[in-house]
Amino acid sequence: MILTGFMGSGKTTVGERLAQSTGKEFIDLDHYIEEETGQSISSIFEDQGEDGFRQIEKEALKKVIGNTDAVISTGGGIITYEESRDLLKGNKNHNVYFLSAPFDLLYERVKNDEGRPMLKNGYDATRELYESRLQFYEVTSHYQVDAALEVAEIEAAILELED
């Protein structure tokens, strides 16, 4: 299982629960990157810019995607690079679930989080980013799940689709 979707869609929370209920390993790609680099996501953005981060993110995805026995939650921008999109689309190990919800709901959840550098340009720019990304979440996923539901309901919907 791989979870994708915009910031605030609950990828980490849902992924953790799915890993627990299926007995699989949980890999949060942002956390994996922080461990590998010894740097926070924000400081990678500060030092290397978004492009630098996307390169690291792509390599990290390449490393973990072969692990069939894991639930992987990705960062919201995983669909930015074509190579990362191709990795998601071409993978034979995991179903990719796009956790989808209206922008305003997601923005309310994350807007005050200092640890998310992609929010720094405010409401309008973040909304544009969301809109430009939707098509990519759609083409790289096998299933769309309603991320406005309660966490337990999202988890149940995914488990049913895995069956």
Ligand code: S3P
């Ligand atoms: C990003 C989302 C973040 C993290 C980084 C960039 C994005 O992950 O990867 O700050 O471009 O949307 P979350 O979706 O877990 O917040």
